[in-house]
Amino acid sequence: MAVAGFLYPGYSAEDDYPEFSRRLGPGVELRVVHTLMREDAHRVDALLDVGGADVLADGARELRDLGVDSVVWACTSGSFVFGWKGARTQVEGVREVAGTPASSTSFAFVNAVRHLDLSRVAIAASYPDDVTLRFVEFLRDGGVEVVAMASRDIITAAEVGTLAGADVLDFVARNDHEDAEAILVPDTALHSAGILDDLEERVGKPVLTANQVSVWEGLRLAGAENPHDGLGSLFRAGMPARTAVADS
CATH class of the missing domain: 3.40.50.12500 (Rossmann fold)
Structure with a gap:
């Protein structure tokens, strides 16, 4: 069983994750923890706050306690807005708290x-x-x-x-x-x-x-390998080994 954890900001399309789980079938589990969103805005200052280290650390601790095999910060704008170097630092912080391989949607x-x-x-x-x-x-x-x-x-x-x-x-x-x-x-x-x-x-x-690559990345880091139909070319191509951008 590969158990992937996701830090998801606020509430909007979180129901995609149980739908992915249903379509993926047995052998994988997706666990979602909602992180704090003080302001819902696609604006740089708000996004920097959404992806702040304190916010992600709280969620990473919760996922750690849920026993996940990997963690993905499932927010594209809340990761790439930090730039390449800042997004790597962001992922490293999540990894250190969760104690698992970690990534983000942007790296995914x-x-x-x-x-x-x-x-x-x-x-x-x-x-x-x-x-x-x-x-x-x-x-x-x-x-x-x-x-x-x-x-x-x-x-x-x-x-x-x-x-x-x-x-x-x-x-x-x-x-x-x-x-x-x-x-x-x-x-x-x-x-x-x-x-x-x-x-x-x-x-x-x-x-x-975004949700597709987040789930794929989480399962890849959790050790899943099998391809899946019905979820686009990416899932039909399977998952590579744990050696890619921002892997921990």
Whole structure:
């Protein structure tokens, strides 16, 4: 049994995790702890607070007591906003408290792109432009080329969590680019567990979403190896060994 733990900020699309668990079937367990969100805002100062060391340490202690095999800070913007070096420090702090391998959604995106042997991506983000640009910079630091970027300019995670699957499909398809080998859809506030194969069928290429790569990263670090159908190209490709960006 591989038991992956997730630090999830506030409440918006946390029900994606039991849906992933249902689709993954026996042999894995996903445990979610909600971390403090003092202000729900896709704004740099608020995101720095959401991903603060004190906030994550409280959640990491709770997951440690739940006996998880790995921990992922399941917040894209609350990790990449710290920059590459700061996000590594963030993950190291979680690892030290939880006593397990640790990562974050931002590093999970880079690891997933590398695992699929891709290098050029488009971004379809729910964030305002200034926040999305921070993600672009983070990906570039990880060796991923961004050929197109779209921002939906939604301020709160709560609003992102209300987006219907059909709306997400349309938004992602509209913001594909012919030079992109995959489309990245950040924001763990966005529901995606039930539409991953639909997204890829719509655009004809891999689509990586925040909750998808978070779950994949958590299971990879927990020692899971088996591929799974029904959750996009990433899960069909299985999980690599525990040697990737930001592994502890």
